[in-house]
Amino acid sequence: MNTLKVLGDLYNSMFHNPIETNVYVEHQIWSKIRANVPDGYKIPDKKMMDIIAKFIEEGTSSDLSKL
C-alpha cells in the first residue's frame, strides 16, 4: 500500500498549545484518528494534568523505570 507522510503539524487541532515540529506521520492513520475523535478532543487531558501538577509539586519525583 502506498503511504503518504505528512507533517504532524497538520493535526495541531488535537493538541493544546501546539508547537511546530518536524515529525512526519502517516496521513491515512492520523486523518482517520482526527475524524474519529469527538469534537473538542485535546491532548493532554487538562483536567488531569492540573491535578497531577499539584501533587507532583507536593511530593518527590517518582522515577520508577521498571514500572
Place this chain on the structure above:
Amino acid sequence: MNVLLATYWPLPYTGGLWTFITEFRRGLKKKGINVDILSCSPDHSMYYLHDSPFSIRKTDILPLLVEKLNDGGLLLNDPSVSHAELNQYVFEISAAYFGLCQYDLIHAQDPIAARALARVKPAAVPLMTSLHGSLSSEIFYKIKSLYPAFSEQEIYKYPLYRYYRMVEIEGCSQSQIVHTSSAWLYQKTLSNLTGIHSNVFHIPYGFNDKNFAGRTFSFKKIPAKPADKKILFFSGRLVYLKGVHILLQALKHLKKFRSDWECWIAGDGEQREELEALAATLGISSNIRFLGSITNMSHYLKQSDIFIFPSLQDNQPFSIIEAQFSGLPVIVSDAAGLPEMVVPEENGLIFRSGDHEDLCYLILRLLEDSYLLNKCKKNAVKHAQLQWDSKKMINQLTLLYSRLIAEKELK
C-alpha cells in the same frame, strides 16, 4: 448487539484477565452478541482488534505525541507519571483509530482503558467497566518493594501512587456502570466514589471447569510426583505483591517439623532470581521447584495436594478458582478479596497476611490432620461449582448490558 471489550494491558496473557475475557466472550457469543476485543499485543508493540486484520503500531503514534508534549512543555517533571500519561494517550488514540461508533456498548476491563475510552468514544455509546484488581494497591506494593524503608504515609504521598489512584477514580466515575468480582473491591470502589457514583455492582467471577480441564496448550514435561511426598502448589506472578517470600519463610519453618513435602512454584516474574536465592539462603532449595510459566495448569493441579496463595493483596485470582475446581484444599492470606474465596475448615484455611509462622502452622495442620485434608478436598469442587457459576456471571453481566442499552434508547 455489538460490544467492545477493551483493555490497556497486553492479551493474550497467562493471567486472570485473559481467563475472564475468554470465558465471558464465549458466553456472550452464545447469546448472539458480537464481541470485539481491543488490547495491546503481547510484545507491547501495537494495539489490535483480536481475530481481525486491524492493528496500529505504537510507533505510528508516539513520535508525534512525544514531540508535541515534551517540546511543548506539557508533560510533567516526573518521569514515571509522564510515561504513564503518555501511554494512556497512545491507547486512546489507537482506540479512536479503530472507530468506536460501530459499538452499542463499550466494556472496559481496567480503569486506564475506562478513562481513555471515555475521552474518545461517542457520547451516546455507554461505557461499563469491570475492575479486576486495585491498580493503586498494586502500585503501592510495587513502590514498597522498591523502597522498603518507605512508610505507608510516604507511599500515599508518592506522585505515581496518587496518579494511579486518580486514574482509578476518574475511570470509574466516567463509567455508567462499574462491576467488581469481589466484595472487597466493591467496598473499596464505593468508598473511592462516594458522592460521585452509585452504579457499582458486585458479581463474582464464573468459571467453566469443562473448558479448563481440556485446556492444554503445551506438552511441557510435568515433574514426577515423589511417591512419599505431598505437593504444595503455588501459581502466580513472581512479584513482591504475591507474597512468595512469605511462603518460603513458612516452608523453612515447616522443614523443621516435616520433610515429606515438595513445593512447586509456577509462574515467572521480576522476583524469580531473588526468590531462588532466598530459598537457597533458607536451606530449602531441595524442597522447592521453580517451574517457570506453565500453560497446562490442570495437569499440575492434579498432581498437587494443597494450593497455597500468600498474596499481600489480590482481588479474586482465577488460580485459586482453578485449584478449587481441581479438588484442592486452599490456604490463602486474609488480604483483600482472598478470604471471601475460602470457607475456613470447610474447603481450606486462612492465615494472617504476612505472618509466615501462621502460614506454617496451617500447612502443618492440613498435613497432619488427614480428616480435615480430605474434608476440604471433598468440599472444594462442590463449593467451586456453587460459588463460581459461569452461567450466572454471564447472565448478570448481560442484564447490566440490557440496562445500559435501554437507558441509551430512552435518551
